[in-house]
Amino acid sequence: MVVVALVVRYQFVDFETMDYRAFLSRWYQTIADAGGFAAFKNQFADYNYPYLYLLAILTYLKVPALIGVKAISFLFEVLLAFFAYRIVALKTQRFTLRALAFGVVLLLPSVVANGSIWGQADAVYSACAVGGVYFLMRAQASGRWRSNSWWACVFFGLAVSFKLQAVFVLPVLAFLLLRRKLPWYTLSAIPAVYLLLDFPALVVGAPWRTVFSVYLDQADSYKQLTLGAANLYQLIPVSGDVTWLAHAGIACAAVLIVGFLAWSVWKRPAVTPTTILLAATASAVIVPFLLPAMHDRYFYVAEILSVVLAFYLPLRYVVIPVLIQAAAIGVYYSSLTGDQGRSIGFGGQGNGGQGHGGPWDGAGGPGGARDGDGHGWPGGNQGGQHDGGGHGPDGGGGYTSGRGDSALTVYGSMMALAVMSVVWAMVSVFRKVSPTGHRAAELSVSRAHDSPAVSRA
Structure with missing residues (x-):
């Protein structure tokens, strides 16, 4: 399967997208010109430092x-597939099913497009996040919560260190903490890992304010309800200043999370590997669907977890990963035939709007010329007729719509159906592990723990 995956990816090895040319290649060159880690004395990228360390290793x-950028993605894609294999191994002894999970994840169209065509690094943080979910599930299956919780939080710390989007999965930690399964002190591993990975940049002379403000700068960089993402805001025809709608979406996501956590404390449903995986998947799907300023690639973790979840739920719920993958393929196609396609010959002129350009000049430093194509920072303003207002780090004012064309509305509708299917799955599964079925669920977990498959896992 790895060989097949390599052959598939080799077909796209020479493709250069706009993100690669405008950002990744320049970051690489800046690091190479400075002799490696010495480059981190100055800010030249808007990614957090751990991924830039990987680029530095490539220069050495x-x-x-x-080739190096795409190789990094592929290595972590294999790690993603490995964790999918291990998660399914907690469910079944059948090697064919575990191998199927490995192969499906490694060959998902969205996974191939993200790393091997686009050259993006979403597999890096996603592999760490899925690894964290695996260790939480293994803790419940084995009953060894302390050691596995430490490992889970280490992996979540790695995920957050690479990209802030890893927080979409973190509500599962609150669920387990409130159910008194997760030792509270293991959560300290998350900030500890984050600080440890930023330490090398501080050692070579990076200002501490710069090091610890990367995500704060990112959070304030975009002022559109959607940036190519197939989320709720592709379905709402609004115009003008819609900051109120952005705040409503944030509030709605917060209310849903708090409401679920409060319900779990009140009803005390049984904690099983299935409910852990379902809670993590639901969070990864619902949160970016409701939050504003989401990019086209921000459902990446949901794309992976939904596939793994299909091995745990009845067959009818396979509609969840099918819908999510269909939406992802559509969004990626829009992006890779739009602004990104200009660089790789995928056809036609991009249909992104004329917005603000990126903040980095031709030498990789801040404050220089802009590309003028409405590209902005990585992942911005692709795949639709955007209004161009408020985009980029210097786009002032409130939120604007950012809706795409009719195709993106269709993809948003698919994701909305996936969200409803996930909610229905949660209602169904958690009802079965409610207090009336609590003892049965515990016995089921106990029997699973005694099985040879779980012992080997």
Whole structure:
């Protein structure tokens, strides 16, 4: 399967997207020109430092930038598939099903497009986040919560260190903490790992304010309800200043999370590997669907977890990963035939609006010329007729719509159906592990713990 995956990805090895040319290649060159880690004395990228360390390693090894960037993604895609294999191994002894999970994840169209065509690094943080979910599930299946919780939080710390989007999965930690399954002190591993990974940048002379403000700067960089994402805001025809709608979406996401946590404390449903995986998947799907300023790639973790979840739920729920994958393929196609396609010849002129350009000049430093294509920072303003207002780090004012064309409305509708299906799955599964079925669920977990498959896992 790994060989097949390599052959598939080799077909796209020479493709250079706009993100790669405008950002990743320049970051690589900036690091190479500075001799490696010394480059981190100055800010030249809007990613957090751990991913830039990987680029620095590429420069030391003299790996060509384009091949190296895609190789990093592929290595973590294999790790993603490995954790999918291990999660399914907690459910079944059948090797064919575990291998199927590995192969499906490794060959998902959205996974191939993200890393091997686009050159993006979403597999890096997603592999760590899915690894964290695996260790939480293994803790419940084995009954060894302390050691597995430490490992889970270490992996979540790695995920957050690479990309802030990992927080979409973190509500599962609150669920287990309130159910008194997760030892509270293991949560300290998350900030500890984050600080440890930023330490090398501080050692070489990076200002501490710069090091610890990367995510704060990102959070304030975009002022559109949607940036190519197939979420709720593709379905709402609004115009003008819609900051109120952005705040409503944030509030709605918070209310849903708090409401679920409060319900779990009140009803005390049984905690099983299935409910852990379902809670993590639901969070990864619902949160970016409701939050504003989401990019086209922000459902990446949901794309992976929904596939793994299909091995735990009745067959009818396979509609969840099918809908999510269909929406992802559509969004990626819009992006890769729009602004990104200009660089790789995927056809036609991009249909992104004329917004603000990126903040980095031709030498990789801040404050220089802009590309003028409405591209902005990585992942911005692709795949639709955007109004161009309020985009980019210097886009002032409130939120604007950012809706795409009719195709993106269709993809948003698919994701809305996936959200409803996930909610229905949660209602169904958690009803079965409610107090009336609590003892049965515990016995089921106990029997699973005694099985040879779980012992080997």
